[in-house]
Amino acid sequence: MVRDSNRFSLSTSARSSMPRDRRILGACPHCGQASYTCSYNLFQTAGLRIDSWEHKCPDCGHRETQAYRSDADDLAEGFDPEVCPFCGREPLG
Numbered sequence: 001m002v003r004d005s006n007r008f009s010l011s012t013s014a015r016s017s018m019p020r021d022r023r024i025l026g027a028c029p030h031c032g033q034a035s036y037t038c039s040y041n042l043f044q045t046a047g048l049r050i051d052s053w054e055h056k057c058p059d060c061g062h063r064e065t066q067a068y069r070s071d072a073d074d075l076a077e078g079f080d081p082e083v084c085p086f087c088g089r090e091p092l093g
C-alpha cells in the first residue's frame, strides 16, 4: 500500500517536472520529408537541471541533440537554455 502511494506521487511529480514538448518543424534538411521534429525535455533533480533539445527525422534518421546542465561551467553568462540551439524556438507554454 505504501509502495503504491509512493509510486503515484513519484510519477505525478516526475510528470510536472519533465514537460515533454515536441513541435513539428516541417521539411527535413537531409531528406525533405515533412516530419522533422524539434523536442524539448527538462530534467530537474535536487541541485541539477538539464535542458535537452533534439531535432529528429523519423524518415531518414537524421538527429541532432544538445543538452545543457545547470552545473556546467562552460555556459556563457546570461545564456538561456530554454532556446533551441538548432532552430531558436522556445518551449511551449
Ligand SMILES: [Zn+2]
Binding pocket: 028, 029, 030, 031, 032, 033, 057, 058, 059, 060, 061, 062
Ligand atoms: Zn530526414
Ligand SMILES: [Zn+2]
Binding pocket: 038, 039, 054, 055, 084, 085, 086, 087, 088, 089
Ligand atoms: Zn529546434
